[in-house]
Amino acid sequence: MIQLISASKTYPGGHRALVEVDLLVETGTTLALLGTSGCGKTTTLRLINRLIEPTSGEIRVDGRDVREVDPIELRRGIGYVVQEAGLFPHMTAAENAETVPKLLGWSAEQRRQRSAELFALVGLDFPVHGDRYPSQLSGGQRQRVGLARALAADPPIVLMDEPFGALDAITRRQLQAQFQELKARLGKTVVLVTHDVDEAFRLADRIAVLADGRVTQVGSVAELGEAPPDSPIGALLGDRRAS
Amino acid sequence: MRRELALALCAIAVAAAAAAAPPRVVVGSKAFTENTILAEIIAQTIESQTAATVERRPNLAGTHVCFEALRNGEIDIYPEYTGTGLRNILASQASGLSRGATYATVARAFAERYAMEWLAPFGFDNSYVLLMRSSVAERLSVRTISDLSQYPLHFGMSHEFLRRPDGMPGLRAAYPLNERETSGLSHDLAYQGLQQGSIDVTDGYSTDAKILTYELVALEDDRGFFPAYEAAPLMRRDLGERVPGVEAALRLLAGRIDADAMRRLNHAVEVERTTPAATATLFLQSLGIESAAGASGDGQRTGFLRLLYQRRWKTLDLARRHLLLTGGAVVLACLLGIPLGIAASRNPRLARAALGLAGVLQTVPSIALLAFMLPLFGIGVTPALVALFLYALLPVLRNTIVGIQSIEERLIDVGRGLGMRDSQILRQIELPLAAPVVMAGIRTATVISVGTATLAAFIGAGGLGDPIVTGLSTTDYALVLCGALPAAALAIALDYALGLVERWTTPKGIRS
Numbered sequence: 218m219i220q221l222i223s224a225s226k227t228y229p230g231g232h233r234a235l236v237e238v239d240l241l242v243e244t245g246t247t248l249a250l251l252g253t254s255g256c257g258k259t260t261t262l263r264l265i266n267r268l269i270e271p272t273s274g275e276i277r278v279d280g281r282d283v284r285e286v287d288p289i290e291l292r293r294g295i296g297y298v299v300q301e302a303g304l305f306p307h308m309t310a311a312e313n314a315e316t317v318p319k320l321l322g323w324s325a326e327q328r329r330q331r332s333a334e335l336f337a338l339v340g341l342d343f344p345v346h347g348d349r350y351p352s353q354l355s356g357g358q359r360q361r362v363g364l365a366r367a368l369a370a371d372p373p374i375v376l377m378d379e380p381f382g383a384l385d386a387i388t389r390r391q392l393q394a395q396f397q398e399l400k401a402r403l404g405k406t407v408v409l410v411t412h413d414v415d416e417a418f419r420l421a422d423r424i425a426v427l428a429d430g431r432v433t434q435v436g437s438v439a440e441l442g443e444a445p446p447d448s449p450i451g452a453l454l455g456d457r458r459a460s
Numbered sequence: 461m462r463r464e465l466a467l468a469l470c471a472i473a474v475a476a477a478a479a480a481a482p483p484r485v486v487v488g489s490k491a492f493t494e495n496t497i498l499a500e501i502i503a504q505t506i507e508s509q510t511a512a513t514v515e516r517r518p519n520l521a522g523t524h525v526c527f528e529a530l531r532n533g534e535i536d537i538y539p540e541y542t543g544t545g546l547r548n549i550l551a552s553q554a555s556g557l558s559r560g561a562t563y564a565t566v567a568r569a570f571a572e573r574y575a576m577e578w579l580a581p582f583g584f585d586n587s588y589v590l591l592m593r594s595s596v597a598e599r600l601s602v603r604t605i606s607d608l609s610q611y612p613l614h615f616g617m618s619h620e621f622l623r624r625p626d627g628m629p630g631l632r633a634a635y636p637l638n639e640r641e642t643s644g645l646s647h648d649l650a651y652q653g654l655q656q657g658s659i660d661v662t663d664g665y666s667t668d669a670k671i672l673t674y675e676l677v678a679l680e681d682d683r684g685f686f687p688a689y690e691a692a693p694l695m696r697r698d699l700g701e702r703v704p705g706v707e708a709a710l711r712l713l714a715g716r717i718d719a720d721a722m723r724r725l726n727h728a729v730e731v732e733r734t735t736p737a738a739t740a741t742l743f744l745q746s747l748g749i750e751s752a753a754g755a756s757g758d759g760q761r762t763g764f765l766r767l768l769y770q771r772r773w774k775t776l777d778l779a780r781r782h783l784l785l786t787g788g789a790v791v792l793a794c795l796l797g798i799p800l801g802i803a804a805s806r807n808p809r810l811a812r813a814a815l816g817l818a819g820v821l822q823t824v825p826s827i828a829l830l831a832f833m834l835p836l837f838g839i840g841v842t843p844a845l846v847a848l849f850l851y852a853l854l855p856v857l858r859n860t861i862v863g864i865q866s867i868e869e870r871l872i873d874v875g876r877g878l879g880m881r882d883s884q885i886l887r888q889i890e891l892p893l894a895a896p897v898v899m900a901g902i903r904t905a906t907v908i909s910v911g912t913a914t915l916a917a918f919i920g921a922g923g924l925g926d927p928i929v930t931g932l933s934t935t936d937y938a939l940v941l942c943g944a945l946p947a948a949a950l951a952i953a954l955d956y957a958l959g960l961v962e963r964w965t966t967p968k969g970i971r972s
């Protein structure tokens with residue numbers, strides 16, 4: 218379970234990226250963060266794994282204030298898919314995927330086996346892509362390796378920053394389907410950042426709409442599906458309904 | 461108990477062996493022909509007249525290096541000039557001292573302050589003289605500087621001489637000169653000018669071999685204007701105690717080398733291209749002092765290719781020493797530079813301070829840096845190693861800092877987000893990505909060190925600089941090449957090899 222309690226973040230220089238944000242993600246559910254560019258989605262994720270500290274307010278993971286947990290332990294229990302993949306250029310795809318297992322001290326054999334599993338999971342061919350470097354992969358393939366890396370040590374919580382952004386519609390659908398199945402099977406707690414309203418409705422249990430660092434609307438998929446057109450989500454949905 | 465006994469016996473045996481071994485005398489010299497020849501003469505005299513074995517440390521840069529080496533006990537004796545002792549070492553402003561007074565002053569001061577002794581002078585001054593063509597001087601019957609007043613003459617003097625108070629200005633005050641015209645020109649041009657008759661008088665050094673080559677005559681300084689620069693052996697007092705025969709042996713040389721003889725010796729080495737050792741042997745034989753060791757071969761110099769071939773094993777040995785010096789300095793620079801660079805990449809203030817300091821060290825001329833090392837570390841390998849290390853430090857340090865700082869911030873952030881500790885980020889992300897840049901710094905440091913290490917020969921560290929320094933001081937260019945070419949080849953080879961290593965340390969994923 219993840220809780221943001223009246224969390225605010227002002228960056229050095231005075232930019233107020235988040236203002237008194239309250240959010241709750243129940244264990245085993247998925248929350249989608251929707252909003253335009255620069256509204257504070259990435260900032261929210263980074264507060265949760267404590268890459269940045271809130272200026273005020275509190276963040277709790279499984280009931281514990283993140284400031285009281287060893288950040289290394291905290292992060293190793295939280296999978297992190299970075300915007301635009303963020304792969305290490307000097308490691309092969311397989312080595313990238315094995316990063317966290319290696320930190321946890323798994324044997325090379327265990328790691329190899331795990332990365333083969335993960336490649337299959339995200340729809341990559343291990344013998345073909347495993348030994349390639351990021352520079353030798355397409356943007357979509359890189360994103361999938363990034364996803365595999367986040368899931369490698371089977372963390373109970375996963376933070377995903379636009380994980381399917383650079384994919385074509387077909388591959389995206391495939392991956393979304395795989396993700397849905399995975400979620401159901403593994404019962405993970407997920408925070409998913411996306412620009413794509415469809416994706417939010419398809420994958421999430423609940424949706425929060427962010428604008429200018431504030432939560433303007435939050436509710437279950439069912440509630441927001443019925444929301445009036447003059448509400449924030451309604452405006453986003455309106456575009457879609459019209460098209 | 462038995463062990464102690466055995467140890468005691470060993471100690472006695474070692475002491476006995478030490479007592480029985482012949483004492484060792486180390487003879488040094490400055491890096492110019494005349495001083496090298498005098499050092500050889502001293503060395504061979506000690507060899508033939510005492511039981512001591514002599515070690516030679518020729519071509520130790522200049523006065524400063526030789527004097528410090530003598531003070532530290534790294535050499536026992538070297539040829540010095542009284543005027544240099546007075547002005548450069550004692551920093552005395554005294555002027556107008558006679559030859560005898562100069563000698564007495566330095567002899568007393570050195571004995572009191574440094575426990576060093578000036579032995580009896582060889583018999584010549586290496587000071588300024590006025591020179592004329594012999595034929596012209598004879599025709600005008602000019603023998604002394606006073607005689608010059610009788611004729612209106614063209615003085616063609618070196619620029620330095622025109623400026624120095626103990627040069628032309630002082631000379632005019634001391635003598636009534638009759639200057640028809642006075643111009644400033646370089647020494648080499650002045651000799652040619654004398655030859656062609658376009659000038660009549662110039663200045664020079666009394667023992668310069670060119671006096672013989674150009675058939676010149678040095679005018680007698682009949683009013684004793686020029687300060688005395690008498691050459692004499694300068695030795696540590698403890699040498700006299702350690703090897704009692706040394707002073708008596710060197711007394712055989714007292715007053716036996718006049719300016720003319722010294723000129724001839726310089727001529728033999730610089731023009732006739734005989735080695736200093738052979739020149740010294742021949743000279744000692746002419747004095748009736750048999751040299752024990754003598755010079756190998758006929759002492760005649762050989763052409764470059766012959767010499768290169770003859771010296772091949774020696775060159776290999778010097779190259780090995782050169783590599784050890786260079787390698788040692790670079791390894792030390794890495795041991796300090798890489799960790800310091802890592803620390804500095806996280807701390808801008810430390811980075812500025814470290815880069816600033818290393819940068820300043822880099823701008824100190826190498827020969828000066830080597831000289832600074834002397835009072836701290838004496839002569840030999842240690843000061844050279846320290847100086848080379850200081851030079852190698854900047855490229856390694858700078859490239860480590862730049863290499864780490866130029867890594868995309870985002871990648872560090874991702875590593876942290878995945879739960880890496882700082883040490884893991886360093887080892888798994890920063891170091892691999894910075895490795896090629898660091899390696900390039902090591903490569904630069906190595907090439908710089910190979911070049912600079914040739915200068916280390918000036919302070920007695922050996923290496924491929926040895927033949928260069930010796931060759932330069934005796935104008936033996938074949939010998940210079942025997943050091944310079946292998947040094948250049950070594951630099952190119954190392955650059956190439958480290959280029960391969962650099963490529964190899966570049967992670968595959970970021971090779972272009």
Ligand SMILES: Nc1ncnc2c1ncn2[C@@H]1O[C@H](COP(=O)(O)OP(=O)(O)OP(=O)(O)O)[C@@H](O)[C@H]1O
Nearest residue numbers: 228229230232234253254255256257258259260261
């Ligand atoms: N380190 C920082 N220092 C100062 N301002 C920052 C910093 N990081 C982000 N910001 C600002 O905070 C705001 C929110 O940034 P954030 O990265 O959370 O946006 P986002 O919602 O993820 O946008 P996008 O969809 O474009 O990724 C932006 O206006 C951004 O310029």
Ligand SMILES: [Mg+2]
Nearest residue numbers: 258259300378
């Ligand atoms: Mg973002």
